[in-house]
Amino acid sequence: MQKISKSRLYELFDAIAAKQSLYIPTDREAGAAEYRKYESGMKLTKELNTVRSAKDFFFPQTENLADFKIEGKTIEVRDIREECEDFVIFGVRACDARSFTILDKVFLCEPVDSFYKNRRDHGTVITMACTRPAETCFCKTFGIDPTVPGGDVSCFDDGESIFFLANTEKGERFVESISSFLEDGDTDRLMEVQTRAREIMDKLPLAKLSTENFGGDKLNEYFNSDKWAELSEACLGCGTCTFVCPTCQCYDIKDFNTGHGIKRFRCWDSCMYSDFTKMAHGNPRLTQLERFRQRFMHKLVYFPANNDGEFGCVGCGRCLAKCPISMNIVKVMKALEAK
Amino acid sequence: MNNDTLIPKIGVVTDIRQDTPDVKTFRVVAPEGGKVFEHMPGQCAMLSIPGVGEAMFSITSSPTNKEFMEFSIKKCGCLTEWLHAMEVGQQITIRGPYGNAFPVEGDLRGKDLLFIAGGIGLAPLRSVINYVRDNRANYGDVQVIYGSRSKDDLVDYQEIIDEWMADPNIEVNLTIDNAQEGWDGHVGFVPNYVKELAPSTSKTVLVCGPPIMIKFTLAGLKELGFTETQVYTTMELRMKCGVGKCGRCNIGNKYVCKDGPVFRFDQLGELPDEY
Amino acid sequence: MQEAMIKRAKELLADGSVDRVIGWKRGEFAYDITPAVFTTAEELDRDFVCDDFTAANVSKYLVKETQKEGKILAFLKPCDTYSFNQLVKEHRIDREKVYVIGIEGGPKLDIEKIKAKGITGILSVKNEDYTLKIETIYGTQTMPFYEAILGKCASCKSKKHVVFDELIGEDGDVLDSNRFEMVEKLENMTAQERFDFWRDQLSKCIRCNACRNVCPACTCENCVFDNPKSGIDNKAPADSFEENMFHIIRAFHVAGRCTDCGECSRVCPQHIPLHLLNRKFIKDINELYGEYQAGADTTSRAPLNTYDKNDCEPSVVHERGVE
Numbered sequence: 001m002q003k004i005s006k007s008r009l010y011e012l013f014d015a016i017a018a019k020q021s022l023y024i025p026t027d028r029e030a031g032a033a034e035y036r037k038y039e040s041g042m043k044l045t046k047e048l049n050t051v052r053s054a055k056d057f058f059f060p061q062t063e064n065l066a067d068f069k070i071e072g073k074t075i076e077v078r079d080i081r082e083e084c085e086d087f088v089i090f091g092v093r094a095c096d097a098r099s100f101t102i103l104d105k106v107f108l109c110e111p112v113d114s115f116y117k118n119r120r121d122h123g124t125v126i127t128m129a130c131t132r133p134a135e136t137c138f139c140k141t142f143g144i145d146p147t148v149p150g151g152d153v154s155c156f157d158d159g160e161s162i163f164f165l166a167n168t169e170k171g172e173r174f175v176e177s178i179s180s181f182l183e184d185g186d187t188d189r190l191m192e193v194q195t196r197a198r199e200i201m202d203k204l205p206l207a208k209l210s211t212e213n214f215g216g217d218k219l220n221e222y223f224n225s226d227k228w229a230e231l232s233e234a235c236l237g238c239g240t241c242t243f244v245c246p247t248c249q250c251y252d253i254k255d256f257n258t259g260h261g262i263k264r265f266r267c268w269d270s271c272m273y274s275d276f277t278k279m280a281h282g283n284p285r286l287t288q289l290e291r292f293r294q295r296f297m298h299k300l301v302y303f304p305a306n307n308d309g310e311f312g313c314v315g316c317g318r319c320l321a322k323c324p325i326s327m328n329i330v331k332v333m334k335a336l337e338a339k
Numbered sequence: 340m341n342n343d344t345l346i347p348k349i350g351v352v353t354d355i356r357q358d359t360p361d362v363k364t365f366r367v368v369a370p371e372g373g374k375v376f377e378h379m380p381g382q383c384a385m386l387s388i389p390g391v392g393e394a395m396f397s398i399t400s401s402p403t404n405k406e407f408m409e410f411s412i413k414k415c416g417c418l419t420e421w422l423h424a425m426e427v428g429q430q431i432t433i434r435g436p437y438g439n440a441f442p443v444e445g446d447l448r449g450k451d452l453l454f455i456a457g458g459i460g461l462a463p464l465r466s467v468i469n470y471v472r473d474n475r476a477n478y479g480d481v482q483v484i485y486g487s488r489s490k491d492d493l494v495d496y497q498e499i500i501d502e503w504m505a506d507p508n509i510e511v512n513l514t515i516d517n518a519q520e521g522w523d524g525h526v527g528f529v530p531n532y533v534k535e536l537a538p539s540t541s542k543t544v545l546v547c548g549p550p551i552m553i554k555f556t557l558a559g560l561k562e563l564g565f566t567e568t569q570v571y572t573t574m575e576l577r578m579k580c581g582v583g584k585c586g587r588c589n590i591g592n593k594y595v596c597k598d599g600p601v602f603r604f605d606q607l608g609e610l611p612d613e614y
Numbered sequence: 615m616q617e618a619m620i621k622r623a624k625e626l627l628a629d630g631s632v633d634r635v636i637g638w639k640r641g642e643f644a645y646d647i648t649p650a651v652f653t654t655a656e657e658l659d660r661d662f663v664c665d666d667f668t669a670a671n672v673s674k675y676l677v678k679e680t681q682k683e684g685k686i687l688a689f690l691k692p693c694d695t696y697s698f699n700q701l702v703k704e705h706r707i708d709r710e711k712v713y714v715i716g717i718e719g720g721p722k723l724d725i726e727k728i729k730a731k732g733i734t735g736i737l738s739v740k741n742e743d744y745t746l747k748i749e750t751i752y753g754t755q756t757m758p759f760y761e762a763i764l765g766k767c768a769s770c771k772s773k774k775h776v777v778f779d780e781l782i783g784e785d786g787d788v789l790d791s792n793r794f795e796m797v798e799k800l801e802n803m804t805a806q807e808r809f810d811f812w813r814d815q816l817s818k819c820i821r822c823n824a825c826r827n828v829c830p831a832c833t834c835e836n837c838v839f840d841n842p843k844s845g846i847d848n849k850a851p852a853d854s855f856e857e858n859m860f861h862i863i864r865a866f867h868v869a870g871r872c873t874d875c876g877e878c879s880r881v882c883p884q885h886i887p888l889h890l891l892n893r894k895f896i897k898d899i900n901e902l903y904g905e906y907q908a909g910a911d912t913t914s915r916a917p918l919n920t921y922d923k924n925d926c927e928p929s930v931v932h933e934r935g936v937e
Contacts, residue, residue: 028818029885030730030731031726031727031729031730031731032730032884032885046732048734051883051884052820061820061821061850062850132734132735132752133735134734134735134736135643135734135735135736135737135750135751136643200735200751200752203751204735204751205642205643205737206642230650233650233651234648234649234650234675236824236827236828236881237823237827238822238823238824238826238827238828238881239820239821239822239823239824239849240822240824240881240883242822243820243821243822243883244820244883252849252850254848267848267849267850268849268850269849270822270849273823273840273849274840275840275842275847320642320646321726321729322883324670324824324827324828324880324881325648325649325670326641326645326646326647326648327648328646330642331641331642331648334642
């Protein structure tokens with residue numbers, strides 16, 4: 001496999017960034033990493049993952065859909081879309097890389113969402129294999145091997161070098177473009193690192209969590225479960241879980257009057273919010289129980305029912321770490337399957 | 340870049356009819372004339388006044404109308420209040436068509452049809468009724484049972500009298516909730532009227548109206564011997580995208596905007612009875 | 615203390631004094647506790663926890679809980695009693711329906727501060743004489759207890775329970791905390807420095823509304839930010855102005871009612887020091903209207919609801935001649 005010595009990594013970043021935008025996970029403050037546009041001198045975070053997920057690259061929190069100019073009785077619609085520039089995201093974890101294939105199922109099915117597709121077409125995803133998973137990790141539950149992450153190019157760290165493996169045509173083009181930095185390297189040490197990481201995976205507290213009791217055929221069994229009342233009891237109805245989640249993709253469309261015209265934008269929305277389903281003449285989800293149930297039924301039952309068994313969760317553990325009341329999909333799964 | 344369904348087109352309001360004290364019917368055409376897009380009966384469109392809001396409405400005109408689309412809209416919120424205040428010539432934005440349709444060229448062909456509507460619930464069925472009238476040879480008996488709170492609240496009443504009731508090929512039964520001056524027709528709630536009329540169980544039923552009316556009508560139909568596979572309805576929930584992506588109009592794993600709004604009752608029976 | 619609490623809760627349930635108990639339920643890990651209502655001795659024995667991680671203030675839940683039938687036992691830390699009192703004062707909690715047991719307060723631990731040290735794969739956290747011994751899948755790690763305490767506990771304002779029906783453990787005193795230190799630092803900045811500080815912080819906001827929803831002073835049935843008729847409802851910061859204004863408007867809305875419980879900053883997934891906005895208001899109120907601690911009692915009039923001729927801005931009312 002082709003590799004680069006870790007001592008030359010930032011030299012490589014400088015070269016990539018000279019040609020196109022490069023984003024890397026870096027420390028915003030101790031214990032909190034985020035993706036930022038790479039500039040010389042910026043360092044990769046030592047954190048396992050970023051606080052916000054990588055979905056922002058393809059499905060940003062807000063984006064403009066169209067502009068309107070209103071004069072008297074007439075309205076002009078302005079298509080403000082522009083082809084986006086090529087960009088590279090480095091250091092995406094296996095869980096987040098899988099989240100893109102889940103988002104693809106929503107946004108790239110007919111009718112294709114051109115806003116999402118535009119970014120997806122122009123973004124190259126370079127993943128990084130995990131070696132030090134956290135206690136909140138449970139990607140294995142969803143069939144993800146974090147030591148062999150997806151994306152256009154997978155990277156592996158054996159302690160001394162970073163190995164590059166192209167998975168897609170786009171990935172091959174990328175590896176080709178940086179070939180002058182790469183040399184052939186043997187992977188013995190890498191295999192050891194991988195074996196060790198897999199052993200740790202098996203020892204994680206959530207290693208035994210399984211999707212066996214979930215899926216599209218469990219609708220009535222779980223929808224009517226008496227566990228929802230207790231599970232949702234302390235839920236604050238905030239959007240933290242939704243917003244840090246790499247697969248949550250519900251959105252709202254709103255208009256903003258700039259004073260010079262109307263901007264129609266879309267923004268993340270949360271099924272946990274009280275007004276998510278509110279209509280002029282009523283709200284079908286009146287209490288937090290229904291809203292809470294929707295979020296987990298969507299991930300564990302509805303999504304697999306509509307997407308050939310694929311679950312709407314990648315086990316990244318962000319909701320476990322960030323929910324203000326520490327209620328999360330793991331607790332929900334365990335409570336639901338306990339008869 | 341390809342067209343994106345989220346970027347709307349312009350529609351011009353060319354006629355506004357006050358149907359009831361709180362329902363107006365709007366005629367919409369493309370700025371260059373003709374319809375903005377084609378649809379099938381039961382499908383919906385997203386109408387918007389930029390800066391005010393956007394919402395889903397069923398298309399009440401029949402696709403056999405080649406000149407314009409119509410929307411019967413009840414005033415009940417911010418956007419609909421604004422729409423009601425419009426004058427002829429006003430432009431709005433429109434996108435669609437969204438959702439499935441009543442299977443007028445599928446299961447409904449050749450069948451005896453019974454339409455049951457309450458109040459503004461006539462809006463989506465009017466599209467089907469006029470489609471069936473315009474393709475009369477393809478369907479069996481057609482009966483319409485329609486009721487509202489009062490005579491004034493019967494949507495499209497003039498069209499019903501002038502055209503439907505004058506049409507020897509369809510039977511129209513009207514009812515209002517309470518007796519009133521100038522009304523010598525039937526008085527009583529729709530579900531009870533359906534039971535009184537006791538239509539033949541050979542008919543396929545299309546029902547739309549307030550949830551409580553639908554609930555009692557379905558129960559009445561079952562008493563008469565109808566099965567859930569014979570009864571269709573159309574649903575409404577809050578929508579933003581119209582294409583099953585924004586994630587809010589689902590019942591179980593079905594999105595009303597994409598998998599609906601038309602459902603047969605046996606299909607709804609497989610879904611949770613809450614949201 | 616946990617054992618004494620469970621024992622007392624079981625007694626009060628058994629003799630019918632209370633119907634329910636609100637406290638904290640243990641989670642999957644050593645630190646992920648969830649506020650919970652218990653109704654049986656079995657549930658208490660199985661799940662009830664009170665330890666270094668039970669920081670969550672349960673006062674706000676009592677708004678909904680006291681709308682239900684029956685009486686509820688609430689375990690309140692000193693800081694929680696201020697929130698409780700303030701909600702009683704605002705007629706949001708029915709005092710008659712709550713039996714308050716005051717329990718010792720923190721300092722409580724912040725798991726994020728432990729993780730920020732690079733400690734991961736955490737299996738257990740033990741406090742051994744103010745050194746944390748943390749078992750992880752990568753081996754045992756240690757760190758000083760006080761480096762891992764919550765920000766809100768580091769500047770604790772009071773160890774005194776301002777309301778209780780009984781106490782487990784001892785009551786403490788109002789502390790002479792250094793809680794306005796950072797506010798003073800901000801006040802001493804130039805306007806530009808201060809603006810830059812807040813832009814840097816507020817630009818991190820993802821508008822998850824966790825701060826608002828956890829805040830015991832935010833109990834409106836329908837928040838202005840959720841009301842489409844308000845014209846300022848939104849789920850995402852449409853621009854930087856809105857990003858700033860959401861938090862500033864919220865700080866205004868809770869001014870004079872915020873007890874400085876610190877929950878806003880504790881729950882912020884982006885670590886925005888939101889409590890500093892509220893503390894600035896508290897400090898200003900103290901300086902302009904005299905020392906005032908929201909929630910310290912249930913009877914005094916709040917400075918922003920009271921007028922007298924010595925008011926710092928008496929002009930308008932004074933000119934009208936109102937005594």
